[in-house]
Amino acid sequence: MLNVSVYRYHPEQDQKPYMQDFQVDTGGKDLMVLDVLFLLKEQDSTLTFRRSCREGVCGSDGMSINGVNGLACITPLSDCVKNGKLVLRPLPALPVIRDLVIDMDQFYQNYERIKPFLQNDKPAPAIERLQSPEERAKLDGLYECILCACCSTACPSFWWNPDKFVGPSGLLQAYRFLADSRDTATEERLAELDDPFSVFRCHGIMNCVNVCPKGLNPTKAIGHIRNMLLSRGT
């Protein structure tokens, strides 16, 4: 039997959130946290969480698992349960809609703010735009982001200034386009980032790197952006 404590909040019924305790029979198996949530939902169908692909590529089920942000579907119990107890809370820093479901609007707005699309001022050729394998390799570790928000919601700078600091996820994507040899809007992109908040609120504490379920390194990407700003400004 596994003891699971889950954050519950229903905006139409609850004055304030509370923790609800469940007992789950895992059958001795090393289930993923998402499987445990399905078992809980069988006990109480009102329990609410997002899920889709169940294999760590869609980014729906980011949550705080025993205090650490991660994806429920690829976090096995053996990796997170301590003293037979599992505590599940919504990702921090963003408003809770219900139970484990958060309102991600701010997170998405920050993503949109960095203009996350390829910009090229030359007319498109009849075939693809050529790119050498070396140029393409620069996008590895950047394009794989699944927008799960585990990183940004683990970042104190994002907690304090979610509307001003782009956050690790958005900045990773900003660099994904800065690093793309097919993108020609480098100057405009950098100009948009050169203020005291957007990039420079990153103090390099690397919480983002610690929690990224895809093993990406936003801190490093932010460093690259800073270097680009530096060589542009000096």
Next chain:
Amino acid sequence: MSETLRKMSFEAIVIGGGGAGMRAALQLTESGLKTACITKVFPTRSHTVSAQGGITCAIASHDPNDDWRWHMYDTVKGSDYIGDQDAIEYMCSVGPQAVFELDHMGLPFSRFENGRIYQRPFGGQSKEFGEGGQAARTCAAADRTGHALLHALYQGNLKGGTTFLNEWYAVDLVENDDGDVVGVVAICIETGETVYIEAKATVLATGGAGRIYQSTTNAHINTGDGIGMALRMGLPAQDMEMWQFHPTGIAGAGTLVTEGCRGEGGYLINKDGERFMERYAPNAKDLAGRDVVARSMVMEILEGRGCGEKGDHVFLKLDHLGEEVLESRLPGICELSRTFAHADPVVEPIPVVPTCHYMMGGLPTNIGGQVLYPESESESRVVEGLYACGEVACVSVHGANRLGGNSLLDLVVFGRACGLQIEKSMSEGFESKAATQANLDKAMARLHKLNSSEGGESISAVREELQKIMQLYFGVFREGESMQKGLQLLRDLKSKIDNLHLRDKSGAFNTDRIEALELQNLFEVAFATAVAAEERKESRGAHARNDFTERDDENWLKHSIYYPQDERVGKRDVNFKPATLDAFPPKVRTY
């Protein structure tokens, strides 16, 4: 019961924010039509994100002499000759343009030394109409092509300024007095508000329904919502018996392992370490059509040569490719295998088993995505105002068996085509009658019934029962008697489906309600599958029967059409009239 719903109006709406839906939405937005994309999950959480290996298309990068006609030949052969050749011709010839557009949108394709898009070999690919050996035609972004494609399309839509209604769930289509579709009743999941979203053109891009099976590579959201809505409206569905079982789902977990693994040189072995595909497909071996490989695997398991304690799976061997190739070409697979199979492909094989993957069937459409109502074997009429593209549609380019890499191409080519067709219709001044209150009440009926349920069946229990029935009686191998038994069990289950108990009646983010509505759609799909499967008395493509082991071109070189009103299966002619070349006549299909 009658109530006034809030109304939102658009010229065109797209239901579904996956690859097909977002490609259609992009086309519509760029054409200047007032468009909304309605999606039950944030767009980048759609199932397209899970596609791995690539998008097959003759862009002549790996082989400068590659020809879309060869791709067309492969696709026709792969479909076991019930793919419509005009549609396949369109897809293969327009494909390169659609793929280049993706590159211009920013999709980070892997590259060859000369800077062109990387292409890898996939199953069922050939040169020179099957005479020139294995081709490498699948354009890839490592093994995350679907992810890269979906994000690129979302980014393209952000750039274009598409309106998204994220986390809105489409309940049922609204049909006016003329039988035209004039929008949809949808729930804003966050608040629970029900709204009538009015549109002159409604595009279904709701994807597949792999969740009718217990073991599937499909996401939890793949519940056949589009098919369910159409069937409830009385529209027929085509080739619903054709379900692809992907040879390599991770045993136990069901997560997909791309065919690209075998394209890069991996192969399947049985418990004796034998590369058994050499026996079943001497030429193409592990890169035979998916139906052929899946059946061969099941044969090995049934004949006692399966691996593991229970002998219930086989192994996919990759370690001989070396760590460098695996980490650069198949990094996502290494990650998935370590997580879900506890096997590191660099040093040990991955346990795999055929797993439900793709619905070849769907709503019959023409090349412009207009949904058709087949009235006889040779005649169909257009259902005005309703379009479909992607997995929910059956154009049909996949026939009885889809080739790997063709689904992503299907999405972008026909998503785009749908947009173009709507643009054309609208410029010709298409108008439809406004919905009456009675029309809206009809579309609200199912939701009302569920919302007023006082007791009844548990949603998760009924879903599990449905999935078990489908897994047991409508799997890789099928047989008349057992299918009839399965069909009877489904008929018995119908009363439970109609009597689901919605415990949670609240508004905000009520997933209980959404799951109940989804379950009803799953049932519609499952039932259509079962009826059509029992009816098609032959073996073709993915539909393999132990009691009718041969392909029967005399009687069944046809699409099956499931008519929901009388639960009857009719037939429809396959198109053998491509516009620019002679049709490929049916041949014995060997690899």
Next chain:
Amino acid sequence: MVRAVTSFGRSGLYDWLMQRVSAVVLTLYTVFIVAYILANPQLTYAQWSGLFDITAMRIFSLMALLSLGAHVWIGLWSVSTDYIKPMGIRFVFQLLTGAAMFAYTVWGIQLLWGL
């Protein structure tokens, strides 16, 4: 682009660079002073005052002083934008910090050059 009119250089890059450069100056100054004290265990007032009569030392000290002013300003400004959410209180805090740093700097210059 986020507008920030009360920050030190009104550019993220400028502030960031200034923070680092001033930190380097302060580190060097600290190391020098500590080393000097350790090297002169019987330090007398005359010796100490003599050190600060050297022009180079005065320039070095002034650099350290200005660095301290900039460093504190940028640092506390950041802290105020992180933790103080009510605009009024934040502005007053920033005003006081600015005034204090200005006062300390002027006072320091007076001490160094003994005007």
